Amino acid sequence: MRYLFYPGCSAESSALEYKTSTLAVLEALGAEVEELEDWTCCGASVASTMSDLLGVVLPARNLALAEQVGDGQDLLVICSACYTNFRRTAVAIASQSGLLDTINQALEVEELAYHGTITARHLMDILANDFSLEAIAARVQRPLTGLTVAPYYGCQTVRPYSPFDDDQRPTSMLGILEALGATVHRHNREASCCGTSLLTTKPEVGLQMAGAILEASNPADCIVTVCPMCHFNLDSYQDNISQLLGRSVRIPVLFLPQLMGLAFGLPESVLMFKRHVVPVRPVLARLSES
């Protein structure tokens, strides 16, 4: 398996551990991953709020780059917001005649042109569908026996442009978690919204949304997610959420490739648990008990 890799802005700073663990886990599974050079921001939720055209040109710039350097490999995307922007742009180009021409008139200033041939795929899709569960289980050196995990996909991972899972009741993480030896705690907030930027702009609303996910994950030992924004909101704001709810909420939040890396026996230098706000120690302690 070969992929071009678009890390996205968060993976260079607040979610660096997501990037390093993703690369290490894919390498352990025998995949070749090449980071796209000179990539720029996908526009987040902001570009399309400023202008319709900017909202498709910024994702298209990266798709054009990937098309230019790649030889048809899929573009691996680990952030659900970037993923949605790339897929939304592809859908818009396919459904609006003349849009691709206009995008390319804009991309001329970057000496790029997009032809609509590359497919952006989410890490969740790639992990669930490009590797067999046997291949994943075969890499496990330290089974996660005794560990109860609450899966959390987030919203844009599975909707609305995501072809690989149910858009409200996703299941693509289940097989992987079981292959690692973990026990899965199913709950009703697996594809709810983490609150995204509302935790900054409207904290009284955003904290409630993140808090509902943390509470639904009880009594799991940890939450596992596949989006840097979700991770940041769920991991960083637990003190504020506890204050708002009037009761203590405390649960470690791991990225899926970190949990896989833990089971694969990968070192702290790529898993980087020390960067988390809520310590991952209880998870490690639970594993050494069993």
Add this chain to the structure above:
Amino acid sequence: MATSEVINLTAVKRDPDFVDRLTPAGRLLNRCIQCGTCSASCPSAPAMDLTPRKMWRLAQLGFQDQVLHSKAMWLCSLCYICHVRCPRGIPLTETIVKLKQLALQEGIGEWRESTAFYRAFADVMRRYGRTREIEFMVRYFLATNPLTALGYAKLGLTLLARGKVHPELPRLGGEGRLDRLFERVAELEGQQ
């Protein structure tokens, strides 16, 4: 506007073609049957001054000012649940993005804690080509209420201590990484 407030339909300005500006839904909004699935599904609806169902009805009727001055759109977190559940197949979530765009373009002054967020993010993205989390948050707090930053001070220090965020000196002069692309986009949109 409080949810209980009665709107005097004869006294408010209406633009019957308002839905045409509300892409991508546009006239599809006229398909809305007011079932309320969007309001029932929206995780932010309880905090909105206009629930999504009411907001779409006002949009259908052309009550542009009531819609564009409402807080509702700024509480949308783009979770797309209304989009996938709408039984009439209306792309509601991305039409809310359009409402935000129109409100920003028209310089609507309310909800500055949200509008400043988009402007600060766009400035940083244009300048560096990528997001710089700390500079973006500093610009955001300076543009809103710098004192609210104090509420985040403890979290900020924790994030610095864990190495989750790393401060970089801002580069204020010179050409921004995406200046030319932003300018070209504005030029092309002007031609349309």
